[in-house]
Amino acid sequence: MKLLAVRRLLRIQRVVIRYRLDDLLFALPLPWWLMAIRFTMPWRWLPRKPLELTRGARLRLALQDLGPIFIKFGQLLSTRRDLLPADIADELMRLQDRVPPFDPKLSVKLIEEQLGAPVNEVFSRFDVEPLASASVAQVHAAQLKSGEEVVVKVVRPGLKPIIAQDLAWLFLLARMAERLSADARLLHPVEVVLDYEKTIYDELDLLREAANASQLKRNFEGSPLMYVPQVYWDWCRPKVLVMERIYGIQVTDLATLADQRTDMKLLAERGVEIFFTQVFRDSFFHADMHPGNIFVSTVQPWSPQYIAIDCGIVGSLTPQDQDYLARNLFAFFKRDYRRVAQLHIDSGWVPAETRLNEFEAAIRTVCEPIFEKPLKDISFGQVLMRLFQTARRFNMEVQPQLVLLQKTLLNIEGLGRQLYPDLDLWSTAQPFLERWMRDRVSPKSLFQNVQSQVEQLPRLANMTRDLLERLSQPHAEDQPPPRKQSGDSRALRLLGGVLMAAGATVAATSGAATTMAAWPAWVMLGAGVYLIARR
Structure with a gap:
């Protein structure tokens, strides 16, 4: 373990102590043996003044201080209002685009270094004060000399050492879990961390994000479902991205959406359709669809169109995974649990010796109660927990290549819960899958x-x-003669x-x-x- 990683661990410990996150943990109904751990923490032996912060603010500030990996975890949590109290979810939403910005003068300096020219030579107007700020980068509004309104995205300085230290601890924990637990080995934690390492470093390369945005824009060119801003390649560099400025309503601004009489049911349904279109039609999906990256156009509120930004993280599936996933979902929507069980065995996701009847019964027990219920009446936390218990019972292995997809699906489900809680997720998705299956044999x-x-x-x-x-x-002399x-x-x-x-x-x-x-x-x-x- 490198010295920097040890220093990072001490830094995490200081943040936990500073914001009293241990108090939040021990306020939960934990087993007695976990509660006993608090007596081994020296900082709890001394009297401490109460913090004049809510528990949500303490958690948000702690994640904010710890850097991009922790901020992204908070962004994911912020979409799960079914799992979190409202006060905590409201605070974590601020991590989506309201992370404190770094020094604007440093931002201008970095932009000029990347572009090789002063900002006043490239732009006719450049707003020094940031328009928005997130975990990896911050954004400034500007106008090109040719008149187009744009945003200029610049990567935060000094991120790589922090990310490297956090990843070092994640790898250590993953390897320990694989050595100590057979259940953990089924989750392939090291492979999951390897995939996350690639994802987070890719996000630091804004040329990659520009290429992703261009591809996504082509995939939805002329579509009423989603619009992706134009990239101005002449001014894009590894740490600077210049793209079209969009004007829309943030997808979580429900009051403004209601004021313009947005069709919320159609908006939620189109979100589901966009997800399945990206995964199955294109095999290229936006994998960071938290509410801070999604806006709604104001042009036609009766036929709402999404606007997607920040394409730094995208995912794709191999044709084999795409095919197995589609057939699994299709059988699931048909409630053909035997087919679901057989597909899991055929794909190698569960061992070949698994008893089909038992696996089918276990899947039916978990999934049957959630059908024909609106999103607001489904506790996905309980469903996921029971699915994990079922997977562990049948030695089902987690597929690391599907982790991004699962994260994106959680984002979509959390977003749908906010927009239109009465959404029937299954009946919305089933027609799309049926069309996709028909198209495959056209x-x-x-x-x-x-x-x-x-x-x-x-x-x-x-x-x-x-x-x-x-x-x-001719046959070599030092080799045995060929068979007759x-x-x-x-x-x-x-x-x-x-x-x-x-x-x-x-x-x-x-x-x-x-x-x-x-x-x-x-x-x-x-x-x-x-x-x-x-x-």
């Missing part, structure tokens, strides 16, 4: 699958040619093995092995079997 989709598989044939031909060239080379069979027969059998392997790979990755779209794979498999079996 003539256009089948043609694209065939085309992508045919494109693999030149690569297969090159592999076969290389194999035959190696077989035709003709060179042609051996080459053909090896070619058959290559064709079988290639055919199985294409069939497995096509996501449509049971449809006519996979015919090239079956042709390769058949040819391979024939070449191996022939005499």
